[in-house]
Amino acid sequence: MLVGVLEPRAGKVEIYNTPISNEVEAKSQIGYVPEEVVLLDSLTPREFLEFTASIRRLDTSTVNSRLERFASAFEFKQYFDTPIAALSMGNKQKVAILAAMLHDPKLLILDEPLIGLDARSSKILKELITFHAKKGGAVIFSTHIMEVAEKLCTRVGIINKGKMVGEGTVDDLRKLVRSAEGSLEDIFLKVTEQEAGMQDIIKALEEE
Amino acid sequence: MKFSELWRFSSTVYKEVSFQSIFSLRAGSGLPQSGRRDIKQLVRSAKFNTLISKLVTSVFLAIFAITVFIPILFSDMGPPIPREIAIPGGISAFLTVVLFLIVFMGLQMSTSFVSSKIVDVLSPLPLSKRDISRIVFLCFVRIFDIPLVSAVVVFLAVFFFIGGSILGGIVSLVGIVVTEIFALTLTVLLAKFFYAKVARAGGRSIFQTILRFMFMLVWIIPTFAAYFVVNFAREIVIAFATLTQGLASVSQTIVLIYPFSYGFLVSYAAFLSKIDYLALSLSVVASAAYVLLAYYCLRWVTGTVREIGTGAVTRSAREIVKDTIIKPQIPWVGIIRKDIQVASRSPSYASLFLLPVVQTVVLAVTFSSFSEIGPATALGLLTGISLLTLLLPPTLLSIEGLASAYTKHLPLRKRTLIAAKTLVATTTYIVSIIILTAVAFFIGKDFAAIAIFGIIHTFSVAAAIMLEITILLRKFWKEGFAVGNIYSRITTYIMILIPGYIFAGIPMALAFLSFFLLPAFVLPVFLVAAAVEFALMTLVVLYQK
Numbered sequence: 001m002l003v004g005v006l007e008p009r010a011g012k013v014e015i016y017n018t019p020i021s022n023e024v025e026a027k028s029q030i031g032y033v034p035e036e037v038v039l040l041d042s043l044t045p046r047e048f049l050e051f052t053a054s055i056r057r058l059d060t061s062t063v064n065s066r067l068e069r070f071a072s073a074f075e076f077k078q079y080f081d082t083p084i085a086a087l088s089m090g091n092k093q094k095v096a097i098l099a100a101m102l103h104d105p106k107l108l109i110l111d112e113p114l115i116g117l118d119a120r121s122s123k124i125l126k127e128l129i130t131f132h133a134k135k136g137g138a139v140i141f142s143t144h145i146m147e148v149a150e151k152l153c154t155r156v157g158i159i160n161k162g163k164m165v166g167e168g169t170v171d172d173l174r175k176l177v178r179s180a181e182g183s184l185e186d187i188f189l190k191v192t193e194q195e196a197g198m199q200d201i202i203k204a205l206e207e208e
Numbered sequence: 209m210k211f212s213e214l215w216r217f218s219s220t221v222y223k224e225v226s227f228q229s230i231f232s233l234r235a236g237s238g239l240p241q242s243g244r245r246d247i248k249q250l251v252r253s254a255k256f257n258t259l260i261s262k263l264v265t266s267v268f269l270a271i272f273a274i275t276v277f278i279p280i281l282f283s284d285m286g287p288p289i290p291r292e293i294a295i296p297g298g299i300s301a302f303l304t305v306v307l308f309l310i311v312f313m314g315l316q317m318s319t320s321f322v323s324s325k326i327v328d329v330l331s332p333l334p335l336s337k338r339d340i341s342r343i344v345f346l347c348f349v350r351i352f353d354i355p356l357v358s359a360v361v362v363f364l365a366v367f368f369f370i371g372g373s374i375l376g377g378i379v380s381l382v383g384i385v386v387t388e389i390f391a392l393t394l395t396v397l398l399a400k401f402f403y404a405k406v407a408r409a410g411g412r413s414i415f416q417t418i419l420r421f422m423f424m425l426v427w428i429i430p431t432f433a434a435y436f437v438v439n440f441a442r443e444i445v446i447a448f449a450t451l452t453q454g455l456a457s458v459s460q461t462i463v464l465i466y467p468f469s470y471g472f473l474v475s476y477a478a479f480l481s482k483i484d485y486l487a488l489s490l491s492v493v494a495s496a497a498y499v500l501l502a503y504y505c506l507r508w509v510t511g512t513v514r515e516i517g518t519g520a521v522t523r524s525a526r527e528i529v530k531d532t533i534i535k536p537q538i539p540w541v542g543i544i545r546k547d548i549q550v551a552s553r554s555p556s557y558a559s560l561f562l563l564p565v566v567q568t569v570v571l572a573v574t575f576s577s578f579s580e581i582g583p584a585t586a587l588g589l590l591t592g593i594s595l596l597t598l599l600l601p602p603t604l605l606s607i608e609g610l611a612s613a614y615t616k617h618l619p620l621r622k623r624t625l626i627a628a629k630t631l632v633a634t635t636t637y638i639v640s641i642i643i644l645t646a647v648a649f650f651i652g653k654d655f656a657a658i659a660i661f662g663i664i665h666t667f668s669v670a671a672a673i674m675l676e677i678t679i680l681l682r683k684f685w686k687e688g689f690a691v692g693n694i695y696s697r698i699t700t701y702i703m704i705l706i707p708g709y710i711f712a713g714i715p716m717a718l719a720f721l722s723f724f725l726l727p728a729f730v731l732p733v734f735l736v737a738a739a740v741e742f743a744l745m746t747l748v749v750l751y752q753k
Contacts, residue, residue, distance in 0.1 A: 003616065004616045004617055007686055025619070027619035034614055038614055040610050041610075042550050042554055043546070043549055052618060053536035054539055054543075055543075055618045056536075056619060058536050060534075060535060063534065064532070064534060083553070096614070
């Protein structure tokens with residue numbers, strides 16, 4: 001909804017005091033990495049980034065200095081003129097990450113951004129996310145890997161069957177499930193009521 | 209594994225390849241954004257389209273096969289060329305048409321075949337390498353099954369119907385099979401080349417973009433070949449017969465050249481009483497040599513097709529990258545640049561940009577028969593061009609659907625998008641008019657009417673394009689511009705075109721009306737109508753957020 005893929009049926013959403021009905025202004029403040037990286041496959045990363053930078057009306061010198069830094073950090077320079085269709089999943093993900101960060105957005109929306117990335121690139125992205133937050137930016141980060149969410153996020157929201165069933169810091173969530181210990185994964189299973197019967201399932205698998 | 213099982217498995221793989229050939233290359237990776245119902249509809253449509261394509265090719269071949277034998281059946285309808293030349297000429301023409309029609313029909317699907325990496329899906333299954341290779345090959349054969357069979361059946365049926373001998377039939381069969389193997393070889397060669405050098409070629413220079421468009425032209429123009437084959441079948445046969453006569457008079461070695469070797473051999477075996485034994489011997493030797501060549505071609509095709517299945521040709525060479533500098537433009541220029549880049553690597557989109565060239569070739573042929581080009585003729589020509597131009601906006605907008613899950617979050621204004629697409633579509637119209645004017649000038653016709661009415665009508669066409677895009681944006685801005693959305697309901701598509709056609713037709717209608725009522729005011733009426741439309745639509749577009 002924030003990025004304009006879904007239409008709101010009711011209520012009001014604002015991004016830094018800009019209502020999302022003001023599409024262009026709202027979207028200018030967002031950098032987005034979709035879960036399924038569907039880019040313009042026939043273009044090269046250079047052509048694709050030129051296109052997104054044009055739509056965002058970015059200044060040539062500023063954008064190129066940022067791009068140089070990010071491309072070096074992700075070791076992506078050598079793929080700049082290779083068609084996106086010919087890139088690996090991880091490299092496609094890097095193109096989406098570069099495009100999301102080019103304009104230094106206030107809000108980053110990252111949907112499973114670590115999928116396909118190698119360990120080095122994952123580490124760099126996590127650091128970039130941390131720097132972005134330290135600078136005062138916001139990150140909405142979606143993941144199914146609880147360890148990543150636990151380490152990276154200051155606030156965690158748990159969505160079950162389309163509804164937010166828990167929200168807050170990891171400690172807040174522990175209080176919610178009345179457990180002083182346990183990982184975010186354990187909390188998740190409790191909040192989504194999937195913990196019951198889990199031991200039986202594991203036991204049955206073991207016996208087989 | 210039994211052949212029947214392999215054939216059955218190859219059917220599943222073939223369905224996927226045909227699906228990709230119709231939609232993936234056109235819609236990029238936009239399918240995941242479509243609903244389940246839409247995708248089912250697309251799958252059905254892909255099956256239908258590929259079947260129709262095969263049947264149409266077969267019908268064209270049948271029509272042509274009958275045309276070939278007209279000079280034999282009805283001597284008064286034939287060319288003023290001796291029978292012993294007309295027959296080999298006709299048969300050679302048929303073999304050539306079989307060769308090219310099969311190549312053209314198979315080219316788009318074969319390109320998808322090259323890109324699909326079929327073996328990636330098959331290899332984890334408990335199948336031996338040999339069986340996988342066979343499935344891949346059978347899948348390739350399925351692309352051509354109906355036309356391959358129908359070329360043989362139709363030709364032989366007509367051949368025996370007019371009283372051809374058994375020996376002639378056998379030679380014909382050999383000739384057609386050799387031709388079909390050559391066609392498959394040419395298809396694989398072109399598909400491999402297209403995929404490696406065009407669809408997956410990188411490169412950033414203008415020269416490389418122009419080069420890709422040139423490749424596209426080679427790829428697209430032949431799709432019009434079917435039209436020419438059917439409409440000019442008799443002329444083609446006569447041209448071949450004349451060519452045969454011309455070459456035969458110069459040298460008997462014509463019988464050594466494919467497809468004339470088979471043309472002569474079939475004629476000697478079936479129809480001709482006077483036999484030139486030297487020519488017969490030479491045609492036998494040449495035909496045998498072509499059979500041998502076809503055998504090696506078949507081996508190459510089977511080997512290459514299996515290799516293609518493993519994705520060996522899909523690994524594109526990495527470009528040498530000097531820097532990471534990008535050059536952002538203002539948004540509407542960015543959109544146009546992106547559209548041209550996408551089109552230079554996608555045949556269906558490239559055909560849009562190349563349409564004026566093809567259209568002008570057709571119009572240039574018609575031109576020569578006109579005694580003069582006055583306002584009425586000019587308006588007629590402009591009507592034809594504008595009808596074709598107004599088909600572009602929906603397809604141009606569908607480029608935006610290629611990665612809409614991503615691009616939807618970009619801060620893009622509707623009016624920017626309308627301006628960019630209108631400029632691209634209007635440019636194709638302007639190019640058509642420039643070419644048309646130039647052709648009229650060079651063949652010594654009066655070009656003023658085309659130029660003046662063309663320039664004025666450009667404003668009306670631009671307004672019609674803006675109208676179509678505005679309607680499309682209102683309808684699909686939220687759900688996305690994927691090909692599946694725009695084309696899934698043909699009625700929607702037509703309902704978008706009709707207002708565009710009406711808009712472009714209003715100045716024409718008023719000009720015609722004025723021609724009868726106030727002949728002196730044709731041009732001013734035309735100008736005012738086009739200007740009002742343009743001003744009106746510009747205001748509407750400026751109002752868009």
